[in-house]
């Protein structure tokens with residue numbers, strides 16, 4: 001039985017850094033309603049600058065392994081990829097992926113068109129050429145095979161044999177990623193590949209969105225496998241894999257206008273890209289206990305390509321128009337982070353006679369930061385923070401009213417935190433985004449079930465069931481039917497007469513129209529949380545006993561702290577610790593200011609019950 005071993009290749013003892021190239025697509029003037037010029041400009045073959053959003057007379061500069069300007073040809077972009085291809089003939093893995101916002105040119109870069117073929121056809125042609133050029137006297141036989149799949153709505157679908165079957169992703173004992181059941185076809189030349197690839201690409205899920213007429217709704221992954229077998233004993237066999245990936249674009253749904261199925265797809269796309277971000281953060285931290293590869297199918301599949309055993313090239317596609325400014329800025333920052341990931345290539349080999357496995361030098365997740373000098377961008381951003389210049393009017397586009405707030409919040413957040421905090425905060429933000437998305441999905445599912453339910457139960461009983469449904473969704477929507485309101489008012493009076501509330505009477509004595517609070521020595525936050533966790537009158541309508549103006553004043557005070565408070569000020573709120581305070585800051589960055597107090601339930605872990613406890617503690621505290 002052949003045994004698979006991982007042997008370190010003498011020629012590749014050095015680590016291999018992810019090479020990051022940035023490609024700027026040509027300006028599409030007619031798409032820019034305000035007819036402004038480009039916001040990004042190339043400086044030379046490695047450097048570019050983007051307008052500083054704080055002051056349009058300044059720019060922020062970035063340095064990458066390669067910068068491809070608007071006039072770059074497909075062949076020139078391919079030259080960034082070409083050097084990694086020979087490795088797959090030596091049993092090593094390589095990966096090329098196009099990353100960037102929707103409509104920025106990823107599919108153009110990877111697939112291209114018949115007259116302007118992209119990286120994928122050029123790379124496959126090159127691999128075929130390299131295999132053909134191998135000297136017979138070296139004593140190895142080569143075979144090339146291909147698989148092609150898409151990750152659509154977190155499902156792995158075979159594009160060569162389309163079906164709705166969600167294929168599993170597995171890992172072998174050498175940490176190679178495998179997809180059992182995925183079609184694998186042998187190809188002997190480029191035209192063999194082309195015959196399979198072109199029709200299979202039509203199976204990929206695409207749709208029209210406001211930002212791209214033919215937007216990829218999935219991540220497309222082409223796998224080219226080169227197996228070489230030694231003719232003589234011990235018939236060593238080496239397998240090299242090349243992943244060529246056209247990622248779906250990150251989407252801001254306020255601008256795509258996505259709804260229904262498009263919105264669901266977008267949720268899955270953004271979720272997997274957020275996870276990709278988290279993986280990059282973990283790898284960069286170098287001390288991560290666990291790199292969250294398994295949190296999305298995309299990152300699970302890229303596990304042996306990012307921070308793993310592959311030679312990788314990331315092509316970040318960006319668009320020059322002002323309306324894409326925020327996406328461009330985020331994509332450039334992500335690309336900057338990715339420069340720090342170091343891969344450790346090794347050769348995968350099987351032999352005909354049993355040999356003891358050679359232990360891989362280190363675990364994948366140890367391939368952390370390379371200790372590159374701090375990015376100049378950060379320095380530039382700091383400089384602009386100090387000068388306090390006013391934001392450019394360019395960004396007050398009517399189509400994107402909150403971009404400025406998001407940028408300001410993001411920057412403020414980054415500036416206020418220590419490096420370690422920054423990292424954990426970024427992780428928290430990504431985590432919250434994921435959870436928010438999941439909650440939204442659940443809520444939608446719940447709503448449609450409820451609608452179906454009320455339809456099934458008929459007209460007469462409909463209102464009753466609807467009321468029941470409204471009650472059960474109350475923690476998310478904070479809307480109350482008249483029926484529930486009445487119940488709550490009752491609850492104000494009733495509990496005062498029963499013994500269960502005895503401990504709380506010691507805490508607060510509240511009369512209508514006037515407020516009188518008697519406190520014992522204990523901390524409010526300790527007292528408002530009943531020890532047995534049961535609901536009591538404090539949980540069900542206590543605020544109705546307070547003077548409305550006092551109550552409103554306290555609520556405004558809390559809202560003000562939530563919206564403007566620094567980390568320290570947030571932590572001074574009752575029930576808010578360090579982690580929650582960071583999550584609130586993160587939530588502010590994603591969703592903007594909290595319009596009403598109930599919006600704080602968007603924060604991860606802030607359930608309706610916790611929110612109610614939080615409110616009680618803080619209102620009582622605000623009242624002194």
Ligand SMILES: Nc1ncnc2c1ncn2[C@@H]1O[C@H](COP(=O)(O)OP(=O)(O)OP(=O)(O)O)[C@@H](O)[C@H]1O
Pocket residue numbers: 024025026070100101102103104105106107108109212214215216217247248249250317
């Ligand atoms: N370098 C380029 N030269 C000419 N046209 C380009 C270039 N890059 C992109 N385009 C054009 O811009 C449009 C959007 O590009 P493309 O579909 O490749 O974007 P994308 O990033 O793949 O978007 P999505 O994530 O929505 O799939 C297409 O019409 C494409 O032909």
